[in-house]
Amino acid sequence: xxPVKIPEKTVTRLSIYLRCLEELEADGVTSISSRQLAERxxxxxxxxxxxxxxxxxxxxRGLGYxxxxxxxxxxxxxxxKQDWEVVLVGVGNLGSAxxxxxxxxxxxxxxxxAFDSSPxxxxxxxxxxxxxxxxxxxxxxxRRRVKIAxxxxxxxxxxxxxxxxxxxxxxxILNFAPAQLTVPAGVKVQNVDLSVxxxxxxxxxxxxxxxxxxxxxxxx
Amino acid sequence: xxPVKIPEKTVTRLSIYLRCLEELEADGVTSISSRQLAERxxxxxxxxxxxxxxxxxxxxRGLGYxxxxxxxxxxxxxxxKQDWEVVLVGVGNLGSAxxxxxxxxxxxxxxxxAFDSSPxxxxxxxxxxxxxxxxxxxxxxxRRRVKIAxxxxxxxxxxxxxxxxxxxxxxxILNFAPAQLTVPAGVKVQNVDLSVxxxxxxxxxxxxxxxxxxxxxxxx
DNA sequence: TAGATTGTTAATCGATTAACAATC
DNA sequence: TAGATTGTTAATCGATTAACAATC
Numbered sequence: 001x002x003p004v005k006i007p008e009k010t011v012t013r014l015s016i017y018l019r020c021l022e023e024l025e026a027d028g029v030t031s032i033s034s035r036q037l038a039e040r041x042x043x044x045x046x047x048x049x050x051x052x053x054x055x056x057x058x059x060x061r062g063l064g065y066x067x068x069x070x071x072x073x074x075x076x077x078x079x080x081k082q083d084w085e086v087v088l089v090g091v092g093n094l095g096s097a098x099x100x101x102x103x104x105x106x107x108x109x110x111x112x113x114a115f116d117s118s119p120x121x122x123x124x125x126x127x128x129x130x131x132x133x134x135x136x137x138x139x140x141x142x143r144r145r146v147k148i149a150x151x152x153x154x155x156x157x158x159x160x161x162x163x164x165x166x167x168x169x170x171x172x173i174l175n176f177a178p179a180q181l182t183v184p185a186g187v188k189v190q191n192v193d194l195s196v197x198x199x200x201x202x203x204x205x206x207x208x209x210x211x212x213x214x215x216x217x218x219x220x
Numbered sequence: 221x222x223p224v225k226i227p228e229k230t231v232t233r234l235s236i237y238l239r240c241l242e243e244l245e246a247d248g249v250t251s252i253s254s255r256q257l258a259e260r261x262x263x264x265x266x267x268x269x270x271x272x273x274x275x276x277x278x279x280x281r282g283l284g285y286x287x288x289x290x291x292x293x294x295x296x297x298x299x300x301k302q303d304w305e306v307v308l309v310g311v312g313n314l315g316s317a318x319x320x321x322x323x324x325x326x327x328x329x330x331x332x333x334a335f336d337s338s339p340x341x342x343x344x345x346x347x348x349x350x351x352x353x354x355x356x357x358x359x360x361x362x363r364r365r366v367k368i369a370x371x372x373x374x375x376x377x378x379x380x381x382x383x384x385x386x387x388x389x390x391x392x393i394l395n396f397a398p399a400q401l402t403v404p405a406g407v408k409v410q411n412v413d414l415s416v417x418x419x420x421x422x423x424x425x426x427x428x429x430x431x432x433x434x435x436x437x438x439x440x
Numbered sequence: 441t442a443g444a445t446t447g448t449t450a451a452t453c454g455a456t457t458a459a460c461a462a463t464c
Numbered sequence: 465t466a467g468a469t470t471g472t473t474a475a476t477c478g479a480t481t482a483a484c485a486a487t488c
Contacts, residue, residue, distance in 0.1 A: 007455065011423050015416040019398065033469060041400060045469090046457055053471060061470040062464040078419050079426035086418075097317025101414075109418050147425045148418070171428040172421035174414075178239065180261055188424035190417045194321075194394075197410050198306075198329050198368070199235040199298050200228070201392035204408035205367045206299035208391040227479070253445060265445090266481055273447060281446040282488035 010051045018074040033064035090153035091116040141168040155179040230271045238294040253284035310373035311336040361388040375399040
């Protein structure tokens, strides 16, 4: 009936709970309460329970959550029961590192295709992945039914690359280009703008090294 | 009097407004209204005005904002009127790419110091930056008064590296390690967890390719 | 002056947290 | 049963948006 909309932040927290459960399981712990889980992140226990409640009832009253079972459920909800082939577009410094970066894989994600517009790069092989030209992008993605893309292209190229990807069937994009992408409804974009992140750090650094200004308007 | 707290999201949006102003200025535009600015990002014009109002009055009623002036003010607020020396810890695949990544610099940020615990890497030079051993970290950071750090270390090392950095005077950390850092109040941490980002994309991909489930509890 | 747009207050919306009945 | 902890509703908090007087 009512179209329950699940907050983006809830989904992000599910990933974080999952990582915690993996660590606990490795330590031999078999169950945990929402309070114990929340304390690990400085969160409220009600938030943990509410996040989980969006997807079902996974706990046992009086006892808490069975770790193996909750882990299984979170993996199922997050779509981690299958492997995902990921396409990389833009094989510059950052792109090459992402191919090679082990932590990136995180079990289940594999950059299996890479594209670049530079003829000099086409044909090169990085970590078993051969770089293809942009003309091959649409047909290859369509054939391999790739759904997840990583974009590490210049800002000026970002929008047109995104359009190519979506047209070829991609429904989720991790975008490192400092550009606002416009995509159809149903396509999910996650922006990772290092420049913006650095600027917020710069903002905080200035303030951390200044006397606290409580009211910016009081100094008239 | 009242301690006006500025939302993190407001600071992030300031960076985005600034990027837009730079583009507009390059196009020769000299002024813009909050509505025009908001439309570029699909935001509400009141939000633009409110974000700016946290820091002062930068507009002219009836006319909008003078671009050069607003740009100057945003740069001042974000602490971009000075250059920042940035320290990198962890020179693996990702770390090396960040040193070399041009987009990273974003005018004003320069990775001038790099540290790694691997003896094999110490002494190597990447893009004019010589990699130093971890024993040099605290004294060098202290001497150069570095305030901003980028961490690209394994999760297991993250907390202890963060502590070293903070102890040496760092007040802002861009953290690529998939770990929850505990730092003293006053130190700002920005997490960039690629694995978590990929998992949210996986979540959306599963849903994008399934019939919409409006109520997860109705299927009893 | 008339038209436009700001700065700001009030209304709305959504997310977090508290509280507690259900129940293991 | 008594104690503990869930699942869920209600209260609170904070952020977004609407509305409008101030004013260029």
